[in-house]
Amino acid sequence: MLQVEKISTFYGNIQALKEISFSVEEGEIVTLIGANGAGKTTTLLTISGLLKPAAGQISFRDKKVDGFPPHEIVKLGISHVPEGRRIFPRLTLLENLEMGAFTRRDKTGLQDDLKYVFDTFPQLKGREKQVAGTLSGGEQQMLAMGRALMSRPKLLLLDEPSMGLAPMVVQGIFRIIEDINRQGTTILLVEQNAQLALKVARRGYVLETGSITLHDKASSLLKNDGVRKTYLGE
Amino acid sequence: MFLQQLINGLVLGSTYALIALGYTMVYGIIELINFAHGEIYMFGAFVGMYLVTVFKVPFVIAFLLAMVLASLLGVTVEFLAYRPLRRSSRLAALISAIGASIFLQNLALLVMGPRPYTFPSPFTPKVYKTSLVTISRVEIIILVISFLLMIGLTFLIQKTKIGKAMRATAQDKDAASLMGINIDLVITVTFAVGSALGAAAGVMVGIYFRTVTPMMGLMPGLKGFVAAVLGGIGSIPGAMLGGLLLGIAEVMGAAYISSQYRDAIAFAILIIVLLFKPAGLIGRFMQEKV
Numbered sequence: 001m002l003q004v005e006k007i008s009t010f011y012g013n014i015q016a017l018k019e020i021s022f023s024v025e026e027g028e029i030v031t032l033i034g035a036n037g038a039g040k041t042t043t044l045l046t047i048s049g050l051l052k053p054a055a056g057q058i059s060f061r062d063k064k065v066d067g068f069p070p071h072e073i074v075k076l077g078i079s080h081v082p083e084g085r086r087i088f089p090r091l092t093l094l095e096n097l098e099m100g101a102f103t104r105r106d107k108t109g110l111q112d113d114l115k116y117v118f119d120t121f122p123q124l125k126g127r128e129k130q131v132a133g134t135l136s137g138g139e140q141q142m143l144a145m146g147r148a149l150m151s152r153p154k155l156l157l158l159d160e161p162s163m164g165l166a167p168m169v170v171q172g173i174f175r176i177i178e179d180i181n182r183q184g185t186t187i188l189l190v191e192q193n194a195q196l197a198l199k200v201a202r203r204g205y206v207l208e209t210g211s212i213t214l215h216d217k218a219s220s221l222l223k224n225d226g227v228r229k230t231y232l233g234e
Numbered sequence: 235m236f237l238q239q240l241i242n243g244l245v246l247g248s249t250y251a252l253i254a255l256g257y258t259m260v261y262g263i264i265e266l267i268n269f270a271h272g273e274i275y276m277f278g279a280f281v282g283m284y285l286v287t288v289f290k291v292p293f294v295i296a297f298l299l300a301m302v303l304a305s306l307l308g309v310t311v312e313f314l315a316y317r318p319l320r321r322s323s324r325l326a327a328l329i330s331a332i333g334a335s336i337f338l339q340n341l342a343l344l345v346m347g348p349r350p351y352t353f354p355s356p357f358t359p360k361v362y363k364t365s366l367v368t369i370s371r372v373e374i375i376i377l378v379i380s381f382l383l384m385i386g387l388t389f390l391i392q393k394t395k396i397g398k399a400m401r402a403t404a405q406d407k408d409a410a411s412l413m414g415i416n417i418d419l420v421i422t423v424t425f426a427v428g429s430a431l432g433a434a435a436g437v438m439v440g441i442y443f444r445t446v447t448p449m450m451g452l453m454p455g456l457k458g459f460v461a462a463v464l465g466g467i468g469s470i471p472g473a474m475l476g477g478l479l480l481g482i483a484e485v486m487g488a489a490y491i492s493s494q495y496r497d498a499i500a501f502a503i504l505i506i507v508l509l510f511k512p513a514g515l516i517g518r519f520m521q522e523k524v
Contacts, residue, residue, distance in 0.1 A: 071411050086406055086409040100413055102414045
């Protein structure tokens with residue numbers, strides 16, 4: 001579904017990604033794990049078009065998408081939940097969700113999607129008029145994910161959904177991530193919490209200072225000595 | 235006397251409010267003070283005057299056409315003077331804005347010449363008198379149109395899809411583009427709407443004072459900016475409030491202190507606001523971001 005081939009991305013003179021290649025197949029949860037600054041977020045930003053790769057190619061459902069502006073990429077079916085959630089703090093919860101459906105034109109579809117989001121995140125229900133900035137961290141994460149689902153993506157990019165959340169809340173979020181996947185959305189998950197990410201994912205890639213150093217089934221990575229030592233703190 | 239001055243202040247202030255909205259909307263989206271905005275106002279007044287006097291177009295149509303053509307000018311200025319500098323420093327864009335303002339002023343001087351033009355009143359002058367206040371038909375029309383435009387803008391911003399996209403873009407550009415919002419399009423719409431409001435003010439001031447000159451945008455442009463800062467730059471209700479308050483302050487100052495200080499009052503207010511409440515009356519910009 002998503003093919004990333006030899007992508008290099010720069011911030012000014014600093015090369016953040018060095019010819020990385022990986023793929024995501026339809027229906028999978030794939031995770032990119034790695035330390036802070038390894039290039040995980042940069043990878044997602046490059047896929048969703050907020051950063052332009054200097055070299056390499058990205059294709060989505062056999063269509064070349066690198067170099068497209070972000071708003072075009074959303075239309076193709078890739079939705080990105082950015083690091084730090086980035087909800088619109090002074091819009092209401094409902095307005096945030098409406099923004100997520102910006103590319104959609106049909107009114108009835110919008111109602112169906114709202115229902116789907118509220119079914120997936122029952123905690124958000126009944127709070128449509130609340131200003132989003134006043135939600136708790138976990139609720140903001142749910143809103144950010146719900147907002148991304150409003151465009152009915154085929155591929156969902158999740159950047160650090162566990163960031164800054166209490167362990168209990170994180171468990172809930174990850175259960176929902178699995179739910180969303182079971183309902184047919186393919187997921188590319190970036191996480192510092194490698195343990196959790198590898199538990200829900202089918203395959204994993206390890207990123208180190210801008211290069212992919214390891215790729216395997218998630219269950220094997222969980223058993224890998226190097227991974228255990230570096231990323232699972234054992 | 236006081237009530238009369240209050241009405242005069244509201245009439246003047248509602249035109250400032252319309253100008254201030256253009257500044258504040260653009261600032262909210264791209265954090266640029268569009269100093270060419272006063273010239274858009276001037277352009278609107280000229281278009282309105284020309285259509286009415288030379289082409290004998292009915293006033294309502296001239297008014298709407300002035301708004302449309304000024305929108306196109308505003309969008310063009312953004313495209314030529316600001317868009318290429320989008321990724322440069324804010325200072326570069328600001329200098330470009332001042333350059334665009336000077337260019338448009340001089341272009342108007344070149345094309346129209348320095349003499350003032352008469353904008354004949356499209357309405358039969360009529361004055362309504364009560365024991366307390368006197369108000370002319372033109373003043374009533376200015377108040378009504380201004381408030382209708384402000385209500386219309388509020389509806390656009392609060393309720394429509396593009397309005398919500400504008401607010402989302404003002405809050406987080408990258409996140410907005412991840413929603414599928416075309417940021418360039420939002421910026422274009424912002425300039426178009428802001429310019430249309432500025433032109434509406436220009437035409438109304440034109441029929442109020444019955445004159446149109448190439449330099450007429452300079453002072454109202456600066457005052458619209460002061461009004462936007464007073465209300466809190468980036469805030470739409472702030473610009474409306476700031477405009478009305480500035481108009482009232484100016485008229486009151488002229489009436490009770492001295493009319494010679496008329497223009498000084500606006501800038502004294504600017505200095506006071508920047509010293510004591512730089513975020514403005516209901517602004518949120520310039521506050522520490524947490």
